[in-house]
Amino acid sequence: MRNERLHIGFCLSATWLRGQAASPSDAGRDLPSWYGELACRAETACLDFVFKPDALFFHPAMCRGALALDGVDPTLLMAAIAAQTQRIGLVTTLSTTFVPPYVAARQLMSLHWLSQGRAGWNIVTALDGAANFGAQPMPDADKRYRKAAEMTALVRALWRSYPHEAIASGEGIRAVDHQGAFFQCQGPLNLPAYPLSEPVLMQAGASDTGRTFAASVAQATFAATPDMEAGIELCADLKHRARLQGRAPGDIRVLPGLHFFLGRTREEAHDRHRNAFAGIGVEQRLQSLYTAVGLDARALAPDARVDAALLPPAGTPVRSRTHAQLLRAFIARERPTLRELLERPELVGSAHWVAVGTAEDVADDVAAWFNARAMDGFVALPGGGAQSVDLFFAELVPELARRGLLRQRYSGRTLREHLMED
Numbered sequence: 001m002r003n004e005r006l007h008i009g010f011c012l013s014a015t016w017l018r019g020q021a022a023s024p025s026d027a028g029r030d031l032p033s034w035y036g037e038l039a040c041r042a043e044t045a046c047l048d049f050v051f052k053p054d055a056l057f058f059h060p061a062m063c064r065g066a067l068a069l070d071g072v073d074p075t076l077l078m079a080a081i082a083a084q085t086q087r088i089g090l091v092t093t094l095s096t097t098f099v100p101p102y103v104a105a106r107q108l109m110s111l112h113w114l115s116q117g118r119a120g121w122n123i124v125t126a127l128d129g130a131a132n133f134g135a136q137p138m139p140d141a142d143k144r145y146r147k148a149a150e151m152t153a154l155v156r157a158l159w160r161s162y163p164h165e166a167i168a169s170g171e172g173i174r175a176v177d178h179q180g181a182f183f184q185c186q187g188p189l190n191l192p193a194y195p196l197s198e199p200v201l202m203q204a205g206a207s208d209t210g211r212t213f214a215a216s217v218a219q220a221t222f223a224a225t226p227d228m229e230a231g232i233e234l235c236a237d238l239k240h241r242a243r244l245q246g247r248a249p250g251d252i253r254v255l256p257g258l259h260f261f262l263g264r265t266r267e268e269a270h271d272r273h274r275n276a277f278a279g280i281g282v283e284q285r286l287q288s289l290y291t292a293v294g295l296d297a298r299a300l301a302p303d304a305r306v307d308a309a310l311l312p313p314a315g316t317p318v319r320s321r322t323h324a325q326l327l328r329a330f331i332a333r334e335r336p337t338l339r340e341l342l343e344r345p346e347l348v349g350s351a352h353w354v355a356v357g358t359a360e361d362v363a364d365d366v367a368a369w370f371n372a373r374a375m376d377g378f379v380a381l382p383g384g385g386a387q388s389v390d391l392f393f394a395e396l397v398p399e400l401a402r403r404g405l406l407r408q409r410y411s412g413r414t415l416r417e418h419l420m421e422d
């Protein structure tokens, strides 16, 4: 069954502050209130969840024009937000490459209890950070996915090792006795299962291996789809793969990031969009192109066409196969000039769908993607400063509700119920 309404998550990483002057007031920011207020606005809007991506490394360049405190641990943050909200889902990010399964299982089930069934786990295999765990170099992507599959199965086994009914009867608690290629774990977990349902699993990473993994376990995928073609292809493919694994197409919700720049007028929105990326110079964009697909384009003129023949052979090792595939597909399809290529969201952002305009313009884009089956909803990634966030809640959300695309009250209590609602 196709959902009739959008499933929307709101990203709490301060994406809207990128490209803005860093604020000295960050140092004294009241974090619980700052994040809590955003989560409450998302809850008033009846969104499915708030979400925070995560990285377990830090390059000093990352803090330029961003919230200095963005590195706050997302699971602890969600526990603080749980106390300030009642209905909205809380999706944290934990890396399967670095976090031990017993710790992950316990933290997630703790968040689930603390929020009364609203926890979600964004499962990431991570792109960097090995140096912080005595694990250099980063294992290759397929090895990371084998570890992710083993860890996810083990975490779920731990959640089931202490059934809820055992709280009363003391019966049914069992060891997991896991001896795998990556982990050994005896169990059981020291926390019983929450009664209504397990934490929701979300996944990010869309290589062939990543898609098979998502289709086997995830209730949602956080996707990077810079154009509608990419969304249609991913949606159809993930639902097909889910069917092959005995699941229904509606069991996995495809939620691309939507990086929006809203203005009261189109001019204002386009100014916000331009300003957000103005600080990213040509050198940095060329470096991103090299990192993404291994193409050194420094000698090319801005108006030279870039076509597939210029690319290194497919399969050349890259940082992220998801991002490399998106960019290779765009180059093969469009033969862009170098100037056009260097504007792409794969190079200046995180490869997310970008929408710029008034709330009505962006609502039109959202409706077009939904009608074309390019997504089941989206993860809101505001860009262009606090005014863009304000317009999201004050104008875009009500516009989507007016069009019948968004729930106007919660019918369920758990995140799983929100996501599975048609």
Ligand SMILES: Cc1cc2nc3c(=O)[nH]c(=O)nc-3n(C[C@H](O)[C@H](O)[C@H](O)COP(=O)(O)O)c2cc1C
Pocket (backbone or CB within 6 Å): 052, 053, 054, 055, 056, 093, 095, 123, 124, 125, 126, 127, 128, 141, 204, 205, 206, 207, 208, 209, 210, 211, 222, 223, 224, 319, 320, 321, 322, 323
């Ligand atoms: C949309 C998207 C969001 C991601 N978010 C995170 C994240 O928050 N933290 C992280 O460590 N890795 C993140 N990743 C990286 C993935 O977990 C994965 O390591 C990477 O995409 C490589 O997988 P692939 O071979 O399937 O491309 C993200 C990837 C994508 C596509």
